Amino acid sequence: MARILITSALPYINGIKHLGNLVGSQLPADLYARYMRARGHEVMFICATDEHGTPAEIAAQKAGKPVADYCAEMHTVQADLAAGFRLSFDHFGRSSSPQNHALTQHLAGRLHAAGLISEVSEKQVYSNADGRFLPDRYIEGTCPNCGYDRARGDQCENCTKQLDPTDLIDPRSAISGSTDLEVRETKHLFLRQKSMRDQLRDWIKSKKDWPILTTSIALKWLDDGDGLQDRGITRDLDWGIPVKNGDKDWPGMEGKVFYVWFDAPIEYIAATAEWAEAQGKGAEAWERWWRTDKGADGVRYVEFMGKDNVPFHTLSFPATMIGANFDGAEPWKMVDYIKSFNYLNYDGGQFSTSQGRGVFMDQALSILPADYWRWWLLSHAPESSDSEFTWENFQASVNKDLADVLGNLVSRVTKFCRSKFGEQVPEGGSYGPREDQLIADLSARLKAFETQMEAMEVRKSATELRGFWVLGNEYLQEAAPWSTFKTDADAAAAQVRLALNLIRVYAVVSQPFIPDASKAIMDALGCDDWSWPSDMGAALATLPAGHAFTTPEVLFAKITDEQREDWQNRFAGTRA
């Protein structure tokens, strides 16, 4: 039994996430966590809301609420939706937690002691009307290059030219529209990652098995142009983790907070500490996952994220971990594998939180159960390139795979049994060569599924699982118990007994993808044995003759053309 630490990129706090966010990190992480638990491994699956930064403050302001209240409310909303999608986090934390405050400040102090923090004075744009410094992209104005009047301070969207906020003609605040802007001098802490470039490169190059998407992004940041740059880790904001040197004040940094991207990955660790506290356990309970000197040396740590998150997870966060161990006193667990995803598009364009385009998690659950979405999203996960959600494809996939192949199989087996033998596993007959062949085929197919799951090949895993289901229909068609029954009731009994057991095996193996349907099958079969069918023959003898069951309701209702068209229209525009 191995110990596996799994983190999903943290969903940002400023609103409900869309299906693209879900499939880019949390959902595949959940699939992996569920599978590894099912295989008997010890899993720690961590996620949290990412609560700091300018967008959170602005979202709270728009909602007319204090930012702390807003974040607390949105955290609850996101936690409920995660539960609705059956995301099986061991803990869903908050980056604003006391644990993260303490740990972030502690690690900053360690980096300072290591000589890896420098203080840099910068000039930044301050908006008097908004009472805040403005990040470059929150300043709008006319592009000096093309004359586009809604160019942002970092780049003109129209002509794609890179800009500096001071380049803009007639600059104004993107938040309030105010032109009462001034340039102020402000001091910030920088993480001296430049000095750790070789260490980071060696570490990344040692990861031979990482996806190209992951390593190419990391190496680009390391070596492109002037190479890896030092990174600001503080901001002039009210909401965030106050800048401290461990538990001591940091002279000159009063009133400043750490940059959200500094404290967000640290929350992976802090959230595990939150978990330990919630469980009534001591520090050793979380340290055995995160400190290689305290038990984490045997842990395999896997991160899931969208491609936009890769630089922070391959460079800044590792730099923090390596730097904090400058004297060998704090060996932190480093990531072993990064699974990154491309983007899911929606009907010819992008999903967009800011524009409200696409299907959002709450809307999705309001029209169909979680399993439908889980199945489609996972079986179409954007692994090798961006992929696209269309309602036609969704309808076709769900109806064929879930309703016809799996759902109908469960239905035909249980209903046939009920009508010929009653609602109990029939007795009599014995297995022959056909059944031996089925067991061999199932074993081979399961092995292929396991291989793909362990490699985190999400789409291929779904394909293998579907193939595993198809074997049941093929067997039934060939054995044809409805014909057998007319001449040899005992033989039909044996065939149905096997088929009922096969359905149980399907519930167990499918559980990482479609947990609710699996549970419904198990409940109908009156069984709670979720052990993995490593010995297929034995697994298919789990339900003995005479075992009572109930015929389940339709597992997956088909999506009708009317429904599809209705949803297509309903979700065609942007969300209010």
Place this chain on the structure above:
RNA sequence: GGGCCUGUAGCUCAAUGGUCAGAGCAGGGCGCUCAUAACGCCUUGGUUGGGGGUUCGAGUCCCUCCGGGCCUACCA
């Protein structure tokens, strides 16, 4: 501008430089009647975006052109 990814059947995707480029869906045919008009079997369908090159051999490697996407460090 630079970097990276990507382009394969009507659709969604496979294929360590090595049989005749394969699956699922859709389409066509046959079978079955237990089942959610479901299931099974067979089958149509390709100049692998265009062009050039390397190689005994290229979907795969190189060059070039065309299309789609992402990133480019103060959104997160």
